[in-house]
Amino acid sequence: xxxxxxxxxxxxPINFVLETFGDRWTLLIVxxxxxxxxxxxxxxxxxxxxxxxxxxxxRLRRLEAHxxxxxxxxxxxxxxxxxxxxxxxxxxxxxxxxVTAWSARHDSLSNVPTTFLSDYKNGREQMIAAVRAxxx
Amino acid sequence: xxxxxxxxxxxxPINFVLETFGDRWTLLIVxxxxxxxxxxxxxxxxxxxxxxxxxxxxRLRRLEAHxxxxxxxxxxxxxxxxxxxxxxxxxxxxxxxxVTAWSARHDSLSNVPTTFLSDYKNGREQMIAAVRAxxx
DNA sequence: TCAAATAATTGCATTTTGCAAGTACTTTTT
DNA sequence: AAAAAGTACTTGCAAAATGCAATTATTTGA
Numbered sequence: 001x002x003x004x005x006x007x008x009x010x011x012x013p014i015n016f017v018l019e020t021f022g023d024r025w026t027l028l029i030v031x032x033x034x035x036x037x038x039x040x041x042x043x044x045x046x047x048x049x050x051x052x053x054x055x056x057x058x059r060l061r062r063l064e065a066h067x068x069x070x071x072x073x074x075x076x077x078x079x080x081x082x083x084x085x086x087x088x089x090x091x092x093x094x095x096x097x098x099v100t101a102w103s104a105r106h107d108s109l110s111n112v113p114t115t116f117l118s119d120y121k122n123g124r125e126q127m128i129a130a131v132r133a134x135x136x
Numbered sequence: 137x138x139x140x141x142x143x144x145x146x147x148x149p150i151n152f153v154l155e156t157f158g159d160r161w162t163l164l165i166v167x168x169x170x171x172x173x174x175x176x177x178x179x180x181x182x183x184x185x186x187x188x189x190x191x192x193x194x195r196l197r198r199l200e201a202h203x204x205x206x207x208x209x210x211x212x213x214x215x216x217x218x219x220x221x222x223x224x225x226x227x228x229x230x231x232x233x234x235v236t237a238w239s240a241r242h243d244s245l246s247n248v249p250t251t252f253l254s255d256y257k258n259g260r261e262q263m264i265a266a267v268r269a270x271x272x
Numbered sequence: 273t274c275a276a277a278t279a280a281t282t283g284c285a286t287t288t289t290g291c292a293a294g295t296a297c298t299t300t301t302t
Numbered sequence: 303a304a305a306a307a308g309t310a311c312t313t314g315c316a317a318a319a320t321g322c323a324a325t326t327a328t329t330t331g332a
Contacts, residue, residue, distance in 0.1 A: 003243060003245060008245075009184070009185040009186070010184045010185050011245050011246055011247045012164075012167070012184075012185075012246070012247060013235065013236045013238075013239030013240060013243070013246040013247070013248050014163055014164065014166075014167040014232065014235055014236065014239070015164060015185060016239040016243045016245075016246050017163075017235050017238065017239055018160050018163055018164070022158070022159060022160040022161075022163070023158060023159065023160070023319095024154050024158040024159070024320095025158075025320095027150055027153075027154055027158070028148075028150065028151060028154070030150075031148070031150040031151075040278080040279090041278070041279050041280075042277085042278060042279080045279095048145070048146045048148075049145040049146050049148075049151060050145070052320080052321055052322065052323095053279080053280065053281085053322095054280085054281075054282085054320085054321080054322090055319095055320070055321075056279095056280090057279075057280055057281080058319095077277085077278080077329075077330070078328085078329060078330085079277070079278050079279070079327095079328055079329035079330070080277085080278060080279080080329085080330095081278085081279075088242050091238060091241060091242065092238065094234050094237070094238075095231065095234045095235055095238055096150065098230050098231045098234045099149065099150055099153050099231055100149045100150065101230070102149075102153065102227060102228065102230075102231055103149030103150070103152040103153055104149060105227060106224050106227065107139060107149070107152045109139060109144075109147050109152075110147055110148070110149040110152050111147045111148060111149070112149050159288095159289095160289095161289095176309080176310090177309070177310050177311075178308085178309060178310080181310095188289080188290055188291065188292095189291095189310085189311065189312085190289085190290080190291090190311085190312075190313085191288095191289070191290075192310095192311090193310080193311055193312080213298070213299070213308085213309080214297085214298060214299085215296095215297055215298040215299070215308075215309050215310070216298085216308085216309060216310080217309085217310075
């Protein structure tokens with residue numbers, strides 16, 4: 001995917017993220033991949049937000065085009081594909097944790113472990129490293 | 137705006153953020169308010185991404201409904217309104233800086249000051265405080 | 273060979289977006 | 303006092319994206 005003025009509305013860093021993640025579904029796939037150990041099309045379909053099959057296929061295609069995920073054939077089953085983060089994708093960890101922290105602070109109904117906020121405040125870098133270690 | 141299962145697809149913290157910011161425009165308004173000193177409808181319209189008037193009106197309405205911004209009448213002109221962050225809105229600063237950092241790392245065309253990444257790495261809390269001080 | 277598993281694509285109705293034009297109220301100018 | 307300009311929208315309509323259900327294609331396992 002070429003990055004130029006044809007594909008982006010501006011060269012603003014906030015806008016750059018929106019060009020890839022500015023919709024209601026893409027970040028849920030990132031979440032599943034990052035925190036829930038999901039890796040396949042079927043895995044993503046099972047999430048409680050109920051993404052539909054055409055949207056899922058489209059978003060996975062876009063994530064691959066933007067070099068956030070890499071698609072590979074599963075070793076055990078050639079009709080199954082595994083989606084994994086690229087380094088660029090793994091580097092979204094700090095954003096995702098910050099988003100989680102914001103919801104933890106401002107939405108009492110959000111399902112966040114009770115210790116999350118203090119753990120995050122006291123050991124942000126360790127938490128980032130732990131999530132990363134889990135992905136590698 | 138009531139927060140319950142009618143208005144949210146799930147109680148996931150990532151999804152909670154998407155319910156408010158999961159589109160291509162809302163975060164640009166947040167950016168303008170947070171980093172560019174913009175405060176009025178006309179200000180937001182001028183941004184280079186060229187939001188259209190109906191979308192802008194809709195997004196400002198939603199941001200207000202979600203208690204991210206507060207709308208007040210301007211002192212100097214009663215046909216002019218000022219949009220300002222609530223505390224919940226100001227608390228988006230860490231997310232916005234993390235998003236900026238990600239684009240700085242992964243998009244060479246993003247307009248980010250050359251010193252941003254080292255400043256951010258060395259003094260994250262100070263940078264957050266500086267942006268916040270600028271808003272108050 | 274046939275059923276199951278996996279990953280999609282297709283068609284169509286609904287919703288959202290984008291664009292241009294128009295409206296309403298306030299302030300400034302004459 | 304009337305006209306023009308400033309500010310913040312709303313409206314109507316075409317185009318694009320989304321959501322849903324059904325169907326297709328390929329590989330695997332019995």
